[in-house]
Amino acid sequence: MDWLERSWRPVLLLVACLAVWQLVTTTGLIAPYLVPSPAATLDVLVEKQAYIWHHTWVTTYETVLGFLIAAVVGVLAAVAMVYSATIEKTLYPILLFAQVVPKIAIAPLFVVWLGFGLVPKVLVAVLIAFFPVVISMVTGLKSVDTEMLELASTMGGGPLKTFVKIRFPASLPHLFAGLKVAVTLAVTGAVVGEFVGANEGLGFVILQANGNIDTPMLFAGLIVMSLVGVLLFVLLELAERFMLPWHVSRRTSAVTTTI
Amino acid sequence: MTVTVGTAAVEIDSVAVHFRSKKIDVTALREVSLDVAPGEFVSIVGPSGCGKSTLLKLVSGLLKPSSGKVRLLGDVVTGPRHDIGYVFQRAALLEWRSARRNILLQAEMRGMPDAGKRADELIEMTGLRGFEDALPHELSGGMQQRVALCRALLHRPRVLLMDEPFGALDALTREQMNVELHRIWRETGTTVLLVTHSIAESVYLSNRVVVMTPRPGAVQEIIDVDLPVERDYSETMALPKFSTAAAHIRELLGASMRP
Numbered sequence: 001m002d003w004l005e006r007s008w009r010p011v012l013l014l015v016a017c018l019a020v021w022q023l024v025t026t027t028g029l030i031a032p033y034l035v036p037s038p039a040a041t042l043d044v045l046v047e048k049q050a051y052i053w054h055h056t057w058v059t060t061y062e063t064v065l066g067f068l069i070a071a072v073v074g075v076l077a078a079v080a081m082v083y084s085a086t087i088e089k090t091l092y093p094i095l096l097f098a099q100v101v102p103k104i105a106i107a108p109l110f111v112v113w114l115g116f117g118l119v120p121k122v123l124v125a126v127l128i129a130f131f132p133v134v135i136s137m138v139t140g141l142k143s144v145d146t147e148m149l150e151l152a153s154t155m156g157g158g159p160l161k162t163f164v165k166i167r168f169p170a171s172l173p174h175l176f177a178g179l180k181v182a183v184t185l186a187v188t189g190a191v192v193g194e195f196v197g198a199n200e201g202l203g204f205v206i207l208q209a210n211g212n213i214d215t216p217m218l219f220a221g222l223i224v225m226s227l228v229g230v231l232l233f234v235l236l237e238l239a240e241r242f243m244l245p246w247h248v249s250r251r252t253s254a255v256t257t258t259i
Numbered sequence: 260m261t262v263t264v265g266t267a268a269v270e271i272d273s274v275a276v277h278f279r280s281k282k283i284d285v286t287a288l289r290e291v292s293l294d295v296a297p298g299e300f301v302s303i304v305g306p307s308g309c310g311k312s313t314l315l316k317l318v319s320g321l322l323k324p325s326s327g328k329v330r331l332l333g334d335v336v337t338g339p340r341h342d343i344g345y346v347f348q349r350a351a352l353l354e355w356r357s358a359r360r361n362i363l364l365q366a367e368m369r370g371m372p373d374a375g376k377r378a379d380e381l382i383e384m385t386g387l388r389g390f391e392d393a394l395p396h397e398l399s400g401g402m403q404q405r406v407a408l409c410r411a412l413l414h415r416p417r418v419l420l421m422d423e424p425f426g427a428l429d430a431l432t433r434e435q436m437n438v439e440l441h442r443i444w445r446e447t448g449t450t451v452l453l454v455t456h457s458i459a460e461s462v463y464l465s466n467r468v469v470v471m472t473p474r475p476g477a478v479q480e481i482i483d484v485d486l487p488v489e490r491d492y493s494e495t496m497a498l499p500k501f502s503t504a505a506a507h508i509r510e511l512l513g514a515s516m517r518p
Contacts, residue, residue, distance in 0.1 A: 145349075145351055147347045147349060147351045148351045151345055154320075155369055165367060170353070246396075
């Protein structure tokens with residue numbers, strides 16, 4: 001089995017980490033209020049599952065919404081920049097500057113402007129996830145063979161057909177690489193948005209647990225948050241496999257499992 | 260579009276090309292004139308950088324001459340022409356399309372209906388039968404180039420431009436492709452303009468061979484090759500006419516490379 005061959009190593013490492021975790025907590029090497037045991041963490045995950053589910057759903061919703069907006073806007077911006085030198089010259093420096101500004105530092109401002117609801121979280125997620133999408137899409141669109149484009153112009157299909165049949169599909173492998181980075185960043189964005197002001201979501205759960213020195217809940221929140229990121233990443237990989245079988249089949253499996 | 264019977268398929272009339280970059284001005288072609296009759300097979304040989312490829316781009320309209328005029332099928336070339344077929348050194352195939360769908364790209368870009376039958380004919384003619392559904396990376400270099408040739412011939416262009424089409428192939432495959440190209444040329448009656456580095460290839464395939472000078476390129480001499488229409492490869496190679504022509508071209512190229 002291909003997936004078994006690829007996954008036994010990381011699974012083994014994970015099991016080893018869990019064993020060490022169990023060991024240091026049960027031997028009392030580290031106090032339970034600092035690091036809870038795996039069992040205690042699991043207890044919280046099971047007992048408070050309704051509570052955790054609710055907040056996980058909120059964070060996932062914010063993340064996916066932010067990611068989708070970033071993907072659409074990012075792709076459109078990239079297309080505009082590749083097709084118009086003027087737009088590229090105007091937009092690119094601003095994009096670069098926007099990327100340099102620490103988005104985490106802007107988050108509080110969004111709360112002031114937009115309140116404690118959904119919008120500021122989605123906005124932070126969009127801002128963080130947007131950049132890798134634009135960069136990868138621009139690279140993808142520019143990676144098309146000049147000879148292929150010259151051929152297209154002798155075929156007389158016009159710019160729209162050339163885009164739909166040649167340029168866009170050719171850019172998809174690059175785009176997917178960017179989307180995979182973007183989706184993991186979007187989770188961070190949503191949680192940061194929740195940190196600065198929220199009454200729901202996993203960021204809120206973690207802040208509350210932090211205030212109560214409830215480390216099992218803190219750990220539970222962290223684990224669930226990571227799982228959300230992993231799940232979204234895997235979904236994108238599956239989408240890539242489905243949409244670009246010609247590309248995925250050409251990569252070695254080592255590349256497939258790394259980000 | 261009006262084409263007067265008897266006019267040349269391609270008329271290159273004292274054309275010059277200068278490239279201007281920030282640092283240097285390069286003259287790629289100075290004063291080139293050449294007429295190619297309908298149905299004729301003309302090869303262009305010359306030292307690297309003498310502007311052979313530039314000449315093909317001028318004929319296709321992908322490039323505009325700095326001075327002089329190019330006429331294709333009786334009309335002055337002002338922009339990319341759609342009534343030609345183009346084959347590059349690299350096959351320039353779309354990775355995500357099967358061989359057959361790569362050939363049909365030509366039809367899709369042009370909005371040509373019912374091109375499937377024509378594609379199958381060409382697949383048969385070039386020996387691609389059985390490889391229709393293979394993706395480009397599953398094909399050998401020679402097979403990929405056959406696909407590119409089929410794509411270039413799909414719309415029955417009256418002029419076929421080939422820029423070092425077999426330059427990346429091994430010697431044996433190249434000979435096979437030469438034999439096939441010659442047969443296809445006889446069967447289709449297309450006018451062919453071929454750029455090549457191989458003297459043997461140029462003599463074997465052509466009615467006339469144009470020998471160019473080093474950059475800035477100009478026509479050094481045009482050699483009439485008077486070989487039988489039906490040509491067996493090894494028999495042709497052994498003909499005194501063949502070796503005389505080849506030796507003459509080699510001498511011209513050698514002479515032009517001397518300081």
